[in-house]
Amino acid sequence: MSLIYHLVTTTRWQHWPSDQAYLPAEYATDGFVHCTAGDELMIAVANRFYQQVAGDFLLLVIDSERLMSPLKWEAPSPGDTLAPRFPHIYGPINRDAVVATKTITRASDGRFLTIVS
Numbered sequence: 001m002s003l004i005y006h007l008v009t010t011t012r013w014q015h016w017p018s019d020q021a022y023l024p025a026e027y028a029t030d031g032f033v034h035c036t037a038g039d040e041l042m043i044a045v046a047n048r049f050y051q052q053v054a055g056d057f058l059l060l061v062i063d064s065e066r067l068m069s070p071l072k073w074e075a076p077s078p079g080d081t082l083a084p085r086f087p088h089i090y091g092p093i094n095r096d097a098v099v100a101t102k103t104i105t106r107a108s109d110g111r112f113l114t115i116v117s
Helices: 010-015 039-049
Strands: 003-009 057-063 071-074 086-089 098-106 112-116
Touching: 003 010, 003 039, 003 098, 010 057, 039 098, 039 112
Parallel strands: none
Antiparallel strands: 003 057, 057 098, 071 086, 098 112
16 A cells, blocks of 8 residues: 545535545646655645645545556656655546545644644
């Protein structure tokens, strides 16, 4: 089992129809689903891109071997030094590939702190 994470607002995940594969709102613009691997990297990514976004977030824990959509490990945007490669899913996330959800705690200033099972 090879696990990757996708960060999602709690509200979007809770309101997404349980009988449908999941797509984030950014998919229409980006053409893929942004993911990452590992707790420390996930927190760094969340703090870089979502610290100013209010609200609660969850991590979708995805078994990449169960994905129905193609997964590619690709280089980040030029100048981004968080990781050499990130997992990108080219299509919706089928529900049976999501093996768990985790919460991510935040400080009062919006900083992401820890991942909790």
